[in-house]
Amino acid sequence: MRILVLGGDGYLGWPTAMHFSAQGHDVGVVDSFVKRKWELELGVEPLVPILTLHKRVKQWRNLTGKKISLFVNDLTNNRRLYQVFRDFQPEAIIHYGEQPSAPYSMMGRHYAVETQQNNIIGTLNVLYAMLKHCPNAHLIKLGTMGEYGTPNIDIEEGYIDIEHKGRKAKLPFPKQAGSLYHLTKVHDSANIEFACRIWGLKATDLNQGVVYGINTNHTVVGLNTSFHYDAIFGTVLNRFCVQAVIGEPLTVYGKGGQTRGYLNIRDTIQCVELAALNPPSSGEFRVFNQFTELFSVNDLAELVVKAGEDYGLSVEIDHMPNPRIEAEEHYYNPVHKKLQELGLKPTWLSDTLVNEIFDEVERNRYRIDRSLVRPDILWRHN
Amino acid sequence: MRILVLGGDGYLGWPTAMHFSAQGHDVGVVDSFVKRKWELELGVEPLVPILTLHKRVKQWRNLTGKKISLFVNDLTNNRRLYQVFRDFQPEAIIHYGEQPSAPYSMMGRHYAVETQQNNIIGTLNVLYAMLKHCPNAHLIKLGTMGEYGTPNIDIEEGYIDIEHKGRKAKLPFPKQAGSLYHLTKVHDSANIEFACRIWGLKATDLNQGVVYGINTNHTVVGLNTSFHYDAIFGTVLNRFCVQAVIGEPLTVYGKGGQTRGYLNIRDTIQCVELAALNPPSSGEFRVFNQFTELFSVNDLAELVVKAGEDYGLSVEIDHMPNPRIEAEEHYYNPVHKKLQELGLKPTWLSDTLVNEIFDEVERNRYRIDRSLVRPDILWRHN
Numbered sequence: 001m002r003i004l005v006l007g008g009d010g011y012l013g014w015p016t017a018m019h020f021s022a023q024g025h026d027v028g029v030v031d032s033f034v035k036r037k038w039e040l041e042l043g044v045e046p047l048v049p050i051l052t053l054h055k056r057v058k059q060w061r062n063l064t065g066k067k068i069s070l071f072v073n074d075l076t077n078n079r080r081l082y083q084v085f086r087d088f089q090p091e092a093i094i095h096y097g098e099q100p101s102a103p104y105s106m107m108g109r110h111y112a113v114e115t116q117q118n119n120i121i122g123t124l125n126v127l128y129a130m131l132k133h134c135p136n137a138h139l140i141k142l143g144t145m146g147e148y149g150t151p152n153i154d155i156e157e158g159y160i161d162i163e164h165k166g167r168k169a170k171l172p173f174p175k176q177a178g179s180l181y182h183l184t185k186v187h188d189s190a191n192i193e194f195a196c197r198i199w200g201l202k203a204t205d206l207n208q209g210v211v212y213g214i215n216t217n218h219t220v221v222g223l224n225t226s227f228h229y230d231a232i233f234g235t236v237l238n239r240f241c242v243q244a245v246i247g248e249p250l251t252v253y254g255k256g257g258q259t260r261g262y263l264n265i266r267d268t269i270q271c272v273e274l275a276a277l278n279p280p281s282s283g284e285f286r287v288f289n290q291f292t293e294l295f296s297v298n299d300l301a302e303l304v305v306k307a308g309e310d311y312g313l314s315v316e317i318d319h320m321p322n323p324r325i326e327a328e329e330h331y332y333n334p335v336h337k338k339l340q341e342l343g344l345k346p347t348w349l350s351d352t353l354v355n356e357i358f359d360e361v362e363r364n365r366y367r368i369d370r371s372l373v374r375p376d377i378l379w380r381h382n
Numbered sequence: 383m384r385i386l387v388l389g390g391d392g393y394l395g396w397p398t399a400m401h402f403s404a405q406g407h408d409v410g411v412v413d414s415f416v417k418r419k420w421e422l423e424l425g426v427e428p429l430v431p432i433l434t435l436h437k438r439v440k441q442w443r444n445l446t447g448k449k450i451s452l453f454v455n456d457l458t459n460n461r462r463l464y465q466v467f468r469d470f471q472p473e474a475i476i477h478y479g480e481q482p483s484a485p486y487s488m489m490g491r492h493y494a495v496e497t498q499q500n501n502i503i504g505t506l507n508v509l510y511a512m513l514k515h516c517p518n519a520h521l522i523k524l525g526t527m528g529e530y531g532t533p534n535i536d537i538e539e540g541y542i543d544i545e546h547k548g549r550k551a552k553l554p555f556p557k558q559a560g561s562l563y564h565l566t567k568v569h570d571s572a573n574i575e576f577a578c579r580i581w582g583l584k585a586t587d588l589n590q591g592v593v594y595g596i597n598t599n600h601t602v603v604g605l606n607t608s609f610h611y612d613a614i615f616g617t618v619l620n621r622f623c624v625q626a627v628i629g630e631p632l633t634v635y636g637k638g639g640q641t642r643g644y645l646n647i648r649d650t651i652q653c654v655e656l657a658a659l660n661p662p663s664s665g666e667f668r669v670f671n672q673f674t675e676l677f678s679v680n681d682l683a684e685l686v687v688k689a690g691e692d693y694g695l696s697v698e699i700d701h702m703p704n705p706r707i708e709a710e711e712h713y714y715n716p717v718h719k720k721l722q723e724l725g726l727k728p729t730w731l732s733d734t735l736v737n738e739i740f741d742e743v744e745r746n747r748y749r750i751d752r753s754l755v756r757p758d759i760l761w762r763h764n
Contacts, residue, residue: 108510109506109507109510112506113460113506116502116503116506116573117499120498120569121495121498121499124491124495124498124562125491125495128490128491128494151551151553152550152551153544153545153546153547153549153550153551153553154546154547160544160546160556162535162542162544162556163535164535164544165535165536167534167535167536167713168534168535169533169534171533171535171556171558172556172557172558173556174542174544174553174555174556175554175572176553176554176575176579177572177576179576180506180573180576183569183572183573183576186569186572187502187565187568187569187572190557190559190565190568190569191498191562191565193558194559194565197558197707198707198761198762199762200762325579325580331549380580380581380582
């Protein structure tokens with residue numbers, strides 16, 4: 001299959017590209033490196049040194065003999081994007097190419113507008129590029145479980161059957177996102193659903209939980225992926241592991257009862273592959289809830305404390321004031337059956353896996369800037 | 383009250399500004415005239431000649447002694463917008479300042495992106511301007527009933543109580559909009575709800591039906607408003623009236639069973655005033671469904687045929703192929719109680735009113751370009 005990975009330089013994009021290439025698919029990666037620019041502006045960088053994407057693509061070819069095509073392009077540049085779609089003729093498009101951080105979007109007007117503009121317009125351009133050059137291709141779009149918020153009813157996969165005043169309808173599941181970043185994913189979903197309904201495109205919206213982990217089968221030296229431990233781009237379990245190793249207390253925001261779906265980075269790749277190998281039909285907008293386990297922040301903190309003890313670390317927990325505005329104790333029961341039905345074999349969060357992250361952090365601890373792990377972006381302050 | 387009308391040059395914005403000024407409020411209007419530029423690009427113009435906004439504001443002062451402050455500014459220019467909010471210190475902001483046409487948004491990628499960028503980013507800037515300079519002001523945002531689509535259940539006002547698997551929640555009413563323009567209103571609503579929930583702003587989202595009519599109490603000569611009869615910016619009943627007078631068949635798209643909420647332009651102003659005089663509390667995101675009557679397109683066509691006969695016109699109906707993708711026969715029962723509870727006195731659609739439009743069209747028929755009334759923008763063609 002010809003597979004185009006948008007955001008191919010990123011935490012999930014790069015390992016996804018390697019995986020599909022290893023499986024024998026014809027893979028292209030698209031990236032503008034704007035996320036690297038944002039990192040430079042904020043003074044943050046991945047834990048492990050990352051080669052340029054140009055070098056990694058060459059390295060991959062040297063190691064495996066397989067070619068990954070590299071397209072340097074910004075999704076907001078529609079003319080060049082059209083050229084890429086015309087030349088590569090993708091059959092599946094894996095779309096990770098968005099500003100991925102909730103705190104970044106909450107840093108003030110400039111960042112909010114940049115996030116919404118980049119994500120919404122970039123995705124609109126992708127839809128128009130598909131319509132023009134590959135209307136039968138399958139768009140696999142990374143969304144987030146955060147689109148739904150934390151409603152007091154079970155969260156279904158994209159749609160809900162509602163009975164109301166004696167009548168019935170199947171409608172998009174109502175959403176209440178928790179940041180201006182999460183809202184971009186809500187807006188994208190609505191725009192993509194429209195493109196499927198009106199133009200007959202086909203898409204899978206993967207409402208993904210919080211991803212953790214640092215390695216996949218292919219992230220050997222020189223082919224590493226971007227693991228962030230900072231409070232802006234780092235996800236919670238990854239941050240906790242770094243805090244444990246460097247002797248900083250685990251920063252639990254508020255009461256810590258915030259419960260979310262989580263999955264291993266290996267399972268992200270597995271889920272995306274399952275979606276790609278089982279495409280929807282034309283005109284279908286399909287939504288999968290993509291996670292394997294539910295944890296509260298307190299659960300994760302306790303897990304890291306325990307794993308740390310076994311590893312020889314003394315780990316403390318700091319229940320700090322919550323910089324976000326969110327429910328800290330709430331009902332949470334999202335359905336996540338569709339990927340299981342397609343054959344997802346979950347990688348469970350176990351101590352072993354946390355140890356793997358501990359090891360990688362130890363090897364790179366000289367690179368860590370301690371000042372970056374505590375949050376300083378407030379939801380209610382600009 | 384200090385009231386700022388965004389989009390104060392437009393069909394609804396200008397009469398709204400005059401009305402609040404006549405009521406003794408301190409009114410400011412903001413406009414960038416980008417809609418006038420779009421009209422020039424498309425070769426369309428309002429039926430009645432419109433003086434510049436600068437002249438109308440002076441004319442208003444000459445006639446009434448009342449001052450309307452004019453701010454020439456684009457909502458996507460946040461620096462100047464901040465200055466306006468800082469200087470004027472609005473207590474209510476009536477936000478009409480968006481690209482208002484569904485067909486315009488469906489003309490291709492350029493127009494879709496322009497519409498989403500203009501509307502979403504403009505509104506984000508308004509929210510940040512409020513947060514910075516008037517966090518206690520009341521945002522009155524014009525949305526559209528088209529945000530909901532045509533679900534098979536009754537449409538509630540913004541929120542719906544859902545009982546699901548034995549649990550209950552009050553959640554945003556699910557939406558399935560019918561164009562990339564309508565989607566901008568969906569996205570705006572979600573962003574504004576977030577701003578209320580997280581920052582404690584207060585807002586009323588007016589999900590408005592299709593507006594018809596050409597005059598209000600203040601649209602005397604020299605103070606007219608922009609009545610469009612073209613297929614891009616003209617609303618359906620206004621277009622039908624023009625077609626009836628110039629002897630063109632009424633363009634019913636498809637079967638004509640498409641049913642929508644409608645209201646007179648006078649009632650738009652009445653509804654906005656009711657919202658302004660009865661603000662929500664801080665942190666509240668309130669949604670009103672703003673229309674007075676339901677009609678199918680066939681209902682309207684028959685009504686115009688009949689009114690035309692009485693007026694001495696011979697009117698034909700052309701069931702042309704539908705340029706849009708939409709249900710042409712569907713259940714439709716939206717709730718619209720909240721504005722009635724605040725005291726809305728509906729202006730019913732009667733033959734008299736249609737005659738008023740016929741008269742105005744007759745006076746200006748020399749200005750009409752017949753080629754502009756038939757639609758040529760297809761939803762499924764780019």
